[in-house]
Amino acid sequence: MVNINELTELCGKFNYKFRTDCPLSEYTTFRFGGNCRILIEVRGTAPTEIIQYIKRNNIKYAVIGKGSNIIASDDGFDGVVIHFGNDYADITVDGTAITAKSGAMLSAVCRKALESGLTGMENLFGIPGTIGGALYMNAGAYGSEMKDIVISAEYINENGDIATISAENMDLSYRHSIFTEKDYIITSVTMQLHKGDKNSIKSAMDECIQKRVDKQPLEYASAGSTFKRPKGNFASKLIEQCGLKGLSVGDAEVSTKHSGFVINKGNATCADVLELCEKVKNIVKEKTGYILELEPVILK
Numbered sequence: 001m002v003n004i005n006e007l008t009e010l011c012g013k014f015n016y017k018f019r020t021d022c023p024l025s026e027y028t029t030f031r032f033g034g035n036c037r038i039l040i041e042v043r044g045t046a047p048t049e050i051i052q053y054i055k056r057n058n059i060k061y062a063v064i065g066k067g068s069n070i071i072a073s074d075d076g077f078d079g080v081v082i083h084f085g086n087d088y089a090d091i092t093v094d095g096t097a098i099t100a101k102s103g104a105m106l107s108a109v110c111r112k113a114l115e116s117g118l119t120g121m122e123n124l125f126g127i128p129g130t131i132g133g134a135l136y137m138n139a140g141a142y143g144s145e146m147k148d149i150v151i152s153a154e155y156i157n158e159n160g161d162i163a164t165i166s167a168e169n170m171d172l173s174y175r176h177s178i179f180t181e182k183d184y185i186i187t188s189v190t191m192q193l194h195k196g197d198k199n200s201i202k203s204a205m206d207e208c209i210q211k212r213v214d215k216q217p218l219e220y221a222s223a224g225s226t227f228k229r230p231k232g233n234f235a236s237k238l239i240e241q242c243g244l245k246g247l248s249v250g251d252a253e254v255s256t257k258h259s260g261f262v263i264n265k266g267n268a269t270c271a272d273v274l275e276l277c278e279k280v281k282n283i284v285k286e287k288t289g290y291i292l293e294l295e296p297v298i299l300k
């Protein structure tokens, strides 16, 4: 049972922002979802005491960053959502290594790398998530992924204590990390980059953004690629091959610009998106034999 007074008091101690009955549509890039019971925005210090309190009291909880890979239930989330965002986003550079607190946007980390003349993460520029979410998902683009640069991370372990983990132990693979399997909350990520030429770094970053603008339906709300890449093929290619561009349920639509994206044309609900995804999966399986799997995480 959530004791709102006790949690409010604990959040007050750390100056964390605390909201009750908070619409998840405001915290996810898909822009739908019901309310969560409580939302806590972390500020300054890692929320170890909050997590310890939550665990001691068996309270249901979830962690979100930018919410750019989340499908939030229309029924909301009957528990506490811990949000890492702008108020937990310090980025520091030490030689050729960069450490970012989990709420730092991946693109802000890329910009810091550019400013410091460090190369290695240009291809990740434009992925619209936090560094915590990027490590959790082992986010990647254009042949690069978090796995290539991360060397260690700090996290809150199952007991609510701070611990560190090195990259070798993170079990990083395509859209997978140890964090997807264990009850760990990432609080900071350290990446190893290399000295590079600022002009070349900048043009590589500009090129990435241009590719996104040209190919992705960025004018609509979405969670990016809706399906994982099946072994030996591409979800977008299969979807297009099956003639599913433009297929819709309510305001959820398979983008006509990029068939790998399901977009929210205005008032899509979680139910619309999930129904559309089921249709796409069934047709693709029937016509090609490939089994598509959702990439975004369902928050319910």
Ligand SMILES: Cc1cc2nc3c(=O)[nH]c(=O)nc-3n(C[C@H](O)[C@H](O)[C@H](O)COP(=O)(O)OP(=O)(O)OC[C@H]3O[C@@H](n4cnc5c(N)ncnc54)[C@H](O)[C@@H]3O)c2cc1C
Binding pocket: 029, 062, 063, 064, 065, 066, 067, 068, 069, 070, 084, 102, 126, 127, 128, 129, 130, 131, 132, 133, 134, 135, 136, 137, 138, 139, 140, 141, 179, 184, 185, 186, 187, 216, 218, 222, 223, 224, 225, 297
């Ligand atoms: C237009 C668009 C384009 C995209 N392009 C790409 C792309 O090119 N490549 C790609 O890989 N992804 C892409 N994505 C998906 C998404 O941006 C990435 O997966 C991103 O890394 C998610 O970060 P986030 O902060 O938004 O995480 P969220 O969506 O908030 O969370 C995703 C998961 O990570 C967990 N999580 C988040 N923060 C933490 C933390 N601190 N500790 C523990 N768990 C945490 C959440 O619990 C959830 O399970 C795109 C999305 C959009 C909308």
